Amino acid sequence: MAIEQVSAPKQTSFRYRVLWRQTPQSFRIGLIVLLVHLIVAITGPFWAPYGFSQMGTGIPLSGMSWTHPFGIDQLGRDVFSRVVHGSHIVILLSLSGTAIGLLAGAVLGLLSGYLGGWFDNLLQRLLEALISIPFLVLALIAIASAGPELSGNPILVVLVVALVYAPRIARIARAAAMDIATRDFVTVARLRGESAWSVMRRELLPNATGVLLVEFALRAGYAPVLVGSLGFLGFGLRPPTPEWGLMISENRALIIITPITVLGPGLALASLVVGLNLFTEGLARILGRTVRLGNQ
Amino acid sequence: MPILRLVAGRILLSVLTLLIVSLIVFAVLEVLPGDVASRILGRDATPEALELLRIKLGLNDPAPVRYLHWLGGLLSGDFGQSLVSSRPVTDILAPRIYNTVLLSLYAFLLYLPLTVIPALIQAIRRDRPVDHGLSIVTLVLLSMPDFLLATILLFTFVVLVPILPAISLVDHSSSALDYLRAMTLPALTLAIVMAVYAVRMLRDNLIEVLDSDYVRMAELKGLSAKRVLLRHALPNALVPTLNVTALNLAYLVGGVVVVEKVFSYPGFGSLLVDSLQLRDLPVIETTVMIAALVYVGANLIADIAAVLLNPRLRTA
Numbered sequence: 001m002a003i004e005q006v007s008a009p010k011q012t013s014f015r016y017r018v019l020w021r022q023t024p025q026s027f028r029i030g031l032i033v034l035l036v037h038l039i040v041a042i043t044g045p046f047w048a049p050y051g052f053s054q055m056g057t058g059i060p061l062s063g064m065s066w067t068h069p070f071g072i073d074q075l076g077r078d079v080f081s082r083v084v085h086g087s088h089i090v091i092l093l094s095l096s097g098t099a100i101g102l103l104a105g106a107v108l109g110l111l112s113g114y115l116g117g118w119f120d121n122l123l124q125r126l127l128e129a130l131i132s133i134p135f136l137v138l139a140l141i142a143i144a145s146a147g148p149e150l151s152g153n154p155i156l157v158v159l160v161v162a163l164v165y166a167p168r169i170a171r172i173a174r175a176a177a178m179d180i181a182t183r184d185f186v187t188v189a190r191l192r193g194e195s196a197w198s199v200m201r202r203e204l205l206p207n208a209t210g211v212l213l214v215e216f217a218l219r220a221g222y223a224p225v226l227v228g229s230l231g232f233l234g235f236g237l238r239p240p241t242p243e244w245g246l247m248i249s250e251n252r253a254l255i256i257i258t259p260i261t262v263l264g265p266g267l268a269l270a271s272l273v274v275g276l277n278l279f280t281e282g283l284a285r286i287l288g289r290t291v292r293l294g295n296q
Numbered sequence: 297m298p299i300l301r302l303v304a305g306r307i308l309l310s311v312l313t314l315l316i317v318s319l320i321v322f323a324v325l326e327v328l329p330g331d332v333a334s335r336i337l338g339r340d341a342t343p344e345a346l347e348l349l350r351i352k353l354g355l356n357d358p359a360p361v362r363y364l365h366w367l368g369g370l371l372s373g374d375f376g377q378s379l380v381s382s383r384p385v386t387d388i389l390a391p392r393i394y395n396t397v398l399l400s401l402y403a404f405l406l407y408l409p410l411t412v413i414p415a416l417i418q419a420i421r422r423d424r425p426v427d428h429g430l431s432i433v434t435l436v437l438l439s440m441p442d443f444l445l446a447t448i449l450l451f452t453f454v455v456l457v458p459i460l461p462a463i464s465l466v467d468h469s470s471s472a473l474d475y476l477r478a479m480t481l482p483a484l485t486l487a488i489v490m491a492v493y494a495v496r497m498l499r500d501n502l503i504e505v506l507d508s509d510y511v512r513m514a515e516l517k518g519l520s521a522k523r524v525l526l527r528h529a530l531p532n533a534l535v536p537t538l539n540v541t542a543l544n545l546a547y548l549v550g551g552v553v554v555v556e557k558v559f560s561y562p563g564f565g566s567l568l569v570d571s572l573q574l575r576d577l578p579v580i581e582t583t584v585m586i587a588a589l590v591y592v593g594a595n596l597i598a599d600i601a602a603v604l605l606n607p608r609l610r611t612a
Contacts, residue, residue, distance in 0.1 A: 125312060125313065125316055126316060128313050128316075129313050129314075129316035129317045129319075129320055129588075130320065132313055132314070132317055132588045132591050132592050132595075133317060133320070133321075133584065133587065133588050133591070134546070134547075134549045134550025134553075134587050134588075134591055135550060136550045136553050136554065137549075137550055137553065137568065137584055137587050140553075140568070140569070140572055141321065141324055141325060141572075141580065141584055142324065144325065144572050144575070144580065145324045145325060145328050145329050146329075147329055148338070221439075225441040228441050228443070228444075229441060229442075229443060229554055232441075232443045232554070233553075233554065233557060233569055234573070235572070245441070245443070248443065248444060248447060249443075252447055255447065255450070255451050255455070256455050259451055259455070262447055262451070263448075266440075266444045266447070266448070269441060269444065270436065270439055270440045270441075270444065273439035273440070273441075274435065274436055274439040276439075277435065277438065277439050278435070
């Protein structure tokens with residue numbers, strides 16, 4: 001019997017290919033969809049056929065054609081170009097809002113779960129109360145509180161996304177911290193005399209990475225919906241910003257004449273969220289966690 | 297009775313949460329913005345008008361006094377007067393809440409078959425094309441913002457197949473049929489959004505139950521497949537879904553804001569958006585508090601139902 005020769009993989013690309021095949025299908029599809037969106041977001045402004053507020057690109061409301069795949073709105077702007085120009089705005093706002101929410105939520109939640117006691121109790125009640133206000137309602141009153149001078153400001157939208165997500169992320173981080181805090185290495189760190197902040201940063205945070213990563217992906221998946229809903233209701237970015245929710249609301253009145261001007265931005269928004277959701281589900285499976293997709 | 301104590305504890309916590317919500321709402325809307333009077337009247341207001349509004353709102357008192365006064369009003373059912381129409385908030389709110397309750401009931405009525413039927417089909421045809429197809433449909437619907445879903449439904453049933461009205465304006469003089477027609481699209485939107493979460497969960501539960509020993513036992517006894525599915529598997533798979541249903545009720549409170557606005561349905565959610573645009577503070581505060589009340593109530597019911605249905609949670 002001949003001894004089979006097992007040769008080591010020669011090329012690194014081959015190893016990556018094996019790794020790629022082992023990932024769940026949802027992860028792969030999600031990643032590809034996200035990459036397409038990212039490429040459009042980054043390169044889009046350079047190749048979009050028209051400017052985002054350029055008028056007179058064709059006959060207003062003339063519908064779908066090869067030169068105008070998403071039609072032309074009532075002001076004569078090319079909707080496809082607007083969608084492309086809006087891509088980086090939607091993605092940037094969603095990601096930065098979720099990232100700030102993650103940072104604040106993780107720090108608060110981990111500290112709260114580790115320290116326990118009155119700090120934990122007080123914070124839990126406050127976060128519970130913030131979660132009890134439906135997230136869109138919370139976002140709306142936060143914007144109302146900021147006042148008319150700040151309305152339409154992208155930074156306000158980012159902070160509102162962070163405000164809505166931070167309590168929800170903190171709740172997850174707290175549960176993770178309470179679990180990790182029972183392990184021996186945390187006790188050792190505490191007995192070494194490390195401060196709560198340093199225990200959180202060096203012991204809790206690295207061990208909660210998986211949970212927080214999935215949580216970030218899950219929240220980031222709905223951030224575009226939140227940003228879009230605010231824009232749609234007229235509390236988000238201001239026209240002529242090509243934010244997708246705002247575009248859907250602007251073109252909705254004329255949906256009877258040119259449905260594609262609504263469906264185009266809608267397709268962009270829905271495909272981004274589908275991509276993020278598939279990615280999240282796959283990521284959770286790779287990290288050995290379960291995730292319930294949903295906005296609740 | 298340990299259960300009673302547990303339930304009482306949960307109720308107390310909920311009341312505490314609502315109190316903190318009221319503090320947050322008051323702080324966010326009346327303390328943080330600085331001078332509320334100039335915020336409401338805008339930059340061009342005359343000093344006299346500002347002073348008048350300050351007196352009307354009691355803005356010259358210190359914040360804690362104003363908070364206690366406001367909270368006392370809320371608790372005794374006196375929600376104040378609208379700044380825009382000078383009518384009592386109660387009069388403005390009552391018909392809106394009535395409309396939204398009707399809409400929610402209708403949505404829940406549509407929600408049940410929309411959840412059970414697709415989940416049953418998926419569970420029976422597990423891993424077949426139908427199952428995969430429906431999984432993709434629910435994933436796409438799950439990822440679709442509710443305002444987009446509402447707009448697409450509007451386009452489908454108003455433009456392509458014109459059977460329903462585009463604008464859902466109703467008032468107390470509308471007939472029952474008008475109400476039903478007006479409510480169908482918003483209710484359908486809400487029902488679909490709620491159902492997609494539940495379908496995904498119910499499908500997994502059903503498959504798990506169908507693999508269990510006692511379902512196999514029922515099959516071996518020679519019961520018909522239909523009877524096994526509907527009488528043995530479904531009731532057991534539904535229990536975990538009840539929790540989702542209670543959470544869906546909580547979703548509804550926020551969901552109506554967008555959906556009612558899309559269809560111009562005169563309910564509680566569109567009232568909130570309108571009063572935010574008009575900066576009608578007493579109406580905003582009352583609607584937000586009611587939204588939080590329903591949300592906390594729905595979660596409380598979900599918690600208590602979970603404890604009653606699952607004895608293992610009772611010791612926790």
